[in-house]
Amino acid sequence: MADPGPKPLTTRSIVLGGLTVLAVGGVMLTLLLTLYGGGSPQDQAHLDAVRTAGTIVVGTGGAVALLLAARRQRSAELTLKHQQEIARQAEYDAIERRITELYTKAADQLGSDKAPVRLAGLYALERLGVANAEQRQTIVNVICAYLRMPYETDREEAQVRVTALRILHAHRRGDQNSWSVSIDLDGANLAGSRLPRSKFAWASFEGADLSRVDFTGSDLSDSDLTYAKLVDADLTDVDLSGARLDHADVTGALLDGAVWNEETVWPEKQQ
Incomplete structure (x- = not known):
């Protein structure tokens, strides 16, 4: 099961937290004025100690705020990463479907009883192989299978088969653009x-x-x-x-x- 990730804070939680902070601040202010409001040296020392403690508390609160901000940032990054992964997967699936459609159509064209349609199928397979290296061996296998099929002497079919052979030769020239098939x-x-x-x-x-x-x-x-x-x-x-x-x-x-x-x-x- 996929990890749902951290849950965002609700508006209600934020409001309640703010009111709690204000309430605590008010109570502490009243208490300090009651206990140390006389102005004596001892009261002043007590106030300094309370001030130091308050500084520590404020610093701790700032650290907590930074932690929450970092948590929100991390949550946003994870959400964005997930969305990007979904988009990449959708794009990959679309490309694969398109390749399958083109391959199927070209293979069907090779079975046509019309020579120009068969030629179109061969050129479509070649274009598919040029654009998709991982499909090249499969495409060459289809072309070779076509050439292995028996046929009766026919001028148009002879031209189709010559074209098939030229496609095989064109992509096995031994240069950097050759297909490893x-x-x-x-x-x-x-x-x-x-x-x-x-x-x-x-x-x-x-x-x-x-x-x-x-x-x-x-x-x-x-x-x-x-x-x-x-x-x-x-x-x-x-x-x-x-x-x-x-x-x-x-x-x-x-x-x-x-x-x-x-x-x-x-x-x-x-x-």
């Missing part, structure tokens, strides 16, 4: 795609159809190309350091200028 395109049909100078290091293309794909100058280091179909693919100047190509079909693939190292695994151990 993993790429899973296992089994995807990317045949005939143009992906020159792409940054697909550590990406997974296991069992993907990469026939006739133009990977010229791309970075495929440490990528998983197991069982991938690379027939007639252009791998000119491609970095294949640490890549796995075991069981891949590289028939007709161009490897001019390609680089690899001892960790690169070739199909049937051929290099």
